Amino acid sequence: MTMRVDLCGGFGEKGRTCVAISGGGQRILLDAGIKVGASGAEYYPVLAGGIDELDAVLISHAHEDHVGALSWLLSQGYGGRILMTSETLEEAPATLGAYADPDEFKRFPLPEERIELFEPGDILTIGGLQVATGRSGHVVGGVWFAVDDGSRKVVYSADVVPDSSVFVMDPMPRCDLLVFDASYGADLVSGAARAQAIGEWVAAHPGGCLLPTPLSGRSLELMAVLPGPIAIHAGMRASLAAQIEARAALHPAMVPQLRRRLTDAADWHDDDGLPACALLADDGMGKAGPSATLLPLADAAGYPVLLTGHLPAGSPGEALHAAGRAGWIRMPTHPTLSGNLAIWEGAGRPVALGHSCPPDALAGLAPHMPSLRIDLYIGDSYTLAS
Missing domain, CATH: 3.60.15.10 (Ribonuclease Z/Hydroxyacylglutathione hydrolase-like)
Incomplete structure (x- = not known):
C-alpha cells in the first residue's frame, strides 16, 4: 500500500x-x-x-x-x-x-x-x-x-x-x-523586528496613513503593535470583535489589550474624510473590500499608504508600491x-x-x-x- x-x-x-x-x-x-x-x-x-x-x-x-x-x-x-x-x-x-x-x-x-x-x-x-x-x-x-x-x-x-x-x-x-x-x-528577520519597523513607520506619519489588511489574522496583529490612536473601516468592527472573543485561539494576555484597542478605535465610513491616524481597511492587496476604493482615494490625496503583506503581480497594492507611491514592510x-x-x-x-x-x-x-x-x-x- x-x-x-x-x-x-x-x-x-x-x-x-x-x-x-x-x-x-x-x-x-x-x-x-x-x-x-x-x-x-x-x-x-x-x-x-x-x-x-x-x-x-x-x-x-x-x-x-x-x-x-x-x-x-x-x-x-x-x-x-x-x-x-x-x-x-x-x-x-x-x-x-x-x-x-x-x-x-x-x-x-x-x-x-x-x-x-x-x-x-x-x-x-x-x-x-x-x-x-x-x-x-x-x-x-x-x-x-x-x-x-x-x-x-x-x-x-x-x-x-x-x-x-x-x-x-x-x-x-x-x-x-x-x-x-x-x-x-x-527570511532571517524576526517578527518582532518587523513589527517594530511598522510601528516606527506609522509613528513617522502622524498626519495619518492607510494600512490595507486582510479582515482576519493580520488585522489583529497590526492592532497589537500600532502606536497611538487608530481608525478601522466600520465594516470590520463586528468581525474583529468576534475574533477577539474567540479566546481559545488567542494568547490570553492579548485579549484585554485587543479589546481596549478595538473599543478605542474610531469607526471610519466611506464618506468620511481620511483620518489623522492609522486607518485599517480590508483587504490587504486592494483587490476587494473597502481598500479597493480607499487605495486610489489615498493615492489621489497624497495620503501615505503602508502595505504589509504579499503583493501579487498586477494587484493594486503591487502597482502602487512599484510606482513608489506606497511603502512596504512585511508583517510576518x-x-x-x-x-x-x-x-x-x-x-x-x-x-x-x-x-x-x-x-x-x-x-x-x-x-x-x-x-x-x-x-x-x-x-x-x-x-x-x-
Whole structure:
C-alpha cells in the first residue's frame, strides 16, 4: 500500500494552495485556493484525476489562496464532503464573493447545509484516514492537518505562525512527510523586528496613513503593535470583535489589550474624510473590500499608504508600491527561517515540501533543511511507500 501526495497548487508559486492525498481507500483535498493575478486555468488548482474521485475537501482557513476555488470545484461537479471550522464558514462566503468567478459564485454559492464543522484539535475520520487538526497561529479558526493512514503520516501546515504575539499555534506531530508554509523562504528577520519597523513607520506619519489588511489574522496583529490612536473601516468592527472573543485561539494576555484597542478605535465610513491616524481597511492587496476604493482615494490625496503583506503581480497594492507611491514592510504572518526549522525539527526532520514559495526563495532554504525537496512543483506527486 502507498500514500500519494499530489501537488495541485502553490508549489513553485504563491497562490492557489491545494494538496490532494490518496491513501486508506480515500482521496481528500486539503484547501482549494485561487492565484491572485492569474487568469484562466492558472487561476485554479490543477487536479490530477476526476472530481468524482474526491471523497472530502478540508479547508484550513478562509483566505482566498486557500478557499477561493471552492465555487469552481462545485461547478465542476464536486458533491462530496466539505469540512471546515465555524470561523472559516463564517468568513468564506465573503471571500468567495470577492475572488470566485461571479457567475460560478452565483450558481454555486457556499452550500452551508453541506458543511461539516469541526473544532481545532479534533481528529476527523474519512474512511481509512485519520486527520488530526491543530490551531495554526495564523487566524481565528485556522488549522493545520496531519493525515494518517495507519502506517504513514503526512502533515500539511497550510498557513502557520509559530511566533505570533496574538494567536496560538499548536505543535505539529512527527511525520513521514512535512508539507510546510515556505512563504518567506529563508527570511532571517524576526517578527518582532518587523513589527517594530511598522510601528516606527506609522509613528513617522502622524498626519495619518492607510494600512490595507486582510479582515482576519493580520488585522489583529497590526492592532497589537500600532502606536497611538487608530481608525478601522466600520465594516470590520463586528468581525474583529468576534475574533477577539474567540479566546481559545488567542494568547490570553492579548485579549484585554485587543479589546481596549478595538473599543478605542474610531469607526471610519466611506464618506468620511481620511483620518489623522492609522486607518485599517480590508483587504490587504486592494483587490476587494473597502481598500479597493480607499487605495486610489489615498493615492489621489497624497495620503501615505503602508502595505504589509504579499503583493501579487498586477494587484493594486503591487502597482502602487512599484510606482513608489506606497511603502512596504512585511508583517510576518507566516514562519521565518527559525520558525520553519523548529517545525521541521519537531516533526523529526522528515522529507519536506515547501508551499507558497517561488523556486529561487525555496532554494535558499535548502542549505538549512537537508531533506527539503526543491525539484517538485505544481502537477508533481510524491509517493510514500509502507
